[in-house]
Amino acid sequence: MPYKVLIVDDQIMSRQLFESFVAASENYELAASVDTARVADIYCAGGRVDLVLMDVVMKDGSNGLDAAAQIRAVYPKVKIIIVTSMPDPTFLHRAKEIGVDAFWYKEVQEAPMLEIMDRVMAGETIFPDQPPVTNLGFARSTEFTERELEVLRVLAEGLTDKEIAARLHLSLSAVRYHVNNLISKTGQSSRTELAVNAVRSGITIPEVKKEE
Known part of the structure; x- marks a missing residue:
């Protein structure tokens, strides 16, 4: 059975991009695609989600890292990939502290998202050495x-x-x-x-x- 993916990103183009990644592989299917981190944990209830692609800064004030921490605490089997375009180094540091499975920069990715997803579902933990330089x-x-x-x-x-x-x-x-x-x-x-x-x-x- 394909893995169920929850996409959490407040940018329409980013959500559509991630949706296309999911659609491009028979290994995944879309569980939901939402624009706020406030409801991310609700979608994870009942085993409805295997993998979360989570942005950090949301327009409604919700924070993807806070949501990731809550999901990790309540649903430890759910895999989480943090995705962001912001080079703020504290994002990377906190993601490691929370224990998410991977961290991916939208504009400076070192590997394609589908590859990261596959490696994470295979049990790998993937983090860049440092944030991109700006x-x-x-x-x-x-x-x-x-x-x-x-x-x-x-x-x-x-x-x-x-x-x-x-x-x-x-x-x-x-x-x-x-x-x-x-x-x-x-x-x-x-x-x-x-x-x-x-x-x-x-x-x-x-x-x-x-x-x-």
């Missing part, structure tokens, strides 16, 4: 330290230096040092331009608050 102003994504990325992520939420310091348990002077260093390193004209372009580049994504 630029933010004059700097490449590989030039930022983990602390700088933490500050940049919170900065992208629109927080003040004082609020960033409280969130990350840093001194105010340390936050100002990192923000000024990021502006200098990237050649941005202001913290606002830095925050906006950090999100546009995909180097970092503002944290989406979890629903109560």
Whole structure:
């Protein structure tokens, strides 16, 4: 019997692409294709899904990594492949912590999706060595330290230096040092331009608050 695949992606073109992968192989059949991670675990109930192709950032605020963690905890036999176009390194790190089966970058894939799907269903775990390299102003994504990325992520939420310091348990002077260093390193004209372009580049994504 073919494996049943759940596609979770808020982009129509991405869903259609993944649907075409499923249709191209007799090893798979489409269980469902949805645009929100909020209902992903519901589709996995009752053994209706063998494999999930899960995007991370959804327009409705739901998060594919949160959904993957829930599925992994409740339905450990369901295979999960995280798919994203965002090079934010925390996505890759958290996916490994959750214990998903594979991680696939949409624009910089090292292997075709069908090959990844087949290998995952055969029991392999597949992760890239590192996120794809992108630029933010004059700097490449590989030039930022983990602390700088933490500050940049919170900065992208629109927080003040004082609020960033409280969130990350840093001194105010340390936050100002990192923000000024990021502006200098990237050649941005202001913290606002830095925050906006950090999100546009995909180097970092503002944290989406979890629903109560």
